[in-house]
Amino acid sequence: MTESARLTQQELQLPSETSSPSTPGTVRPGGRTARTRAAVRDAVLTGLSEHGYPGLSVEYVAEHSGVHKTTLYRRWGSVEGLVADALHLAGEDSWTPPDTGSLRGDLLALAHEVVDTFADPAAAAAPAAFIGAAFQSERAAQALSRFYAERFGRCAPLIERAVERGEAPPGTDAGAVARGVSAPLFFRLFITHEPVDAAVAEQAADSVLAGVRAGVYAPAT
Structure with missing residues (x-):
C-alpha cells in the first residue's frame, strides 16, 4: 500500500545510557530523541533501498545519520533492531482504508x-x-x-x-x-x-x- 512506505516522525523516547534497552517506540517525550530516531530511520531506509539487508551495517547508519555507532549499538543493539524499529515507525502513519461507497x-x-x-x-x-x-x-x-x-x-x-x-x-x-x-x-x-x-x-x-x-x-x- 502506498502509505505503508511512508514513515512518520513520532516523538518517541529512547533509553538513556544507563538504562536497560527497551522496545523503541514504547514511550513518547519528543525533542532531540525524536530527531535522532528520525535521522536513524531515514538512514536505515536509504541503506535498505540502496544495498538491501545484507549490505546494511551499523557503520553505514552511523555515517548517514550522524549518530555515533556506539549510540546505535546501545539503543538499537544491532542491524536487526534498527530495521525492526523502522518498521515500527512505519506502522505509526495515518493510513486509512479507502471509502469509495461500495x-x-x-x-x-x-x-x-x-x-x-x-x-x-x-x-x-x-x-x-x-x-x-x-x-x-x-x-x-x-x-x-x-x-x-x-x-x-x-x-x-x-x-x-x-x-x-x-x-x-x-x-x-x-x-x-x-x-x-x-x-x-x-x-x-x-x-x-x-x-x-x-x-x-x-x-x-x-x-x-x-x-x-x-x-x-x-x-x-
Whole structure:
C-alpha cells in the first residue's frame, strides 16, 4: 500500500545510557530523541533501498545519520533492531482504508494501491527492502508481521460499511479480506516476479468480492 512506505516522525523516547534497552517506540517525550530516531530511520531506509539487508551495517547508519555507532549499538543493539524499529515507525502513519461507497470500489482501491506503489521504483524501494529483510532476519520478519497485522486491522471499517450496505454477511473478517486482495499481487511481485497491472488488480479484487458474497470470509454457520 502506498502509505505503508511512508514513515512518520513520532516523538518517541529512547533509553538513556544507563538504562536497560527497551522496545523503541514504547514511550513518547519528543525533542532531540525524536530527531535522532528520525535521522536513524531515514538512514536505515536509504541503506535498505540502496544495498538491501545484507549490505546494511551499523557503520553505514552511523555515517548517514550522524549518530555515533556506539549510540546505535546501545539503543538499537544491532542491524536487526534498527530495521525492526523502522518498521515500527512505519506502522505509526495515518493510513486509512479507502471509502469509495461500495465494497467493490474499496477492494479495487486497495489492489491499486499495491500496484501503483510497486509500479514506481522509487516508491517500491523501501517496502521491497523491508520484505527482503524479513526473509533474512527473524526479528525483521516478526516486525513486518506486526506491521501488516496492524495495517489489515485498520480495514475493519471497510467491512463494517459493506455489512451495513448489505454487500457482505455479518462477521466477515476484514483482515482476511485485505490479505486476500494483497496476497496474489505480492506473490507475483516477490515469488514469481511477474508483472502486476490494473487488470491483475481488478482480478484480485473481484476474486475476493466473489468470496465475500459467498460467505467465504464469514464464520461458518
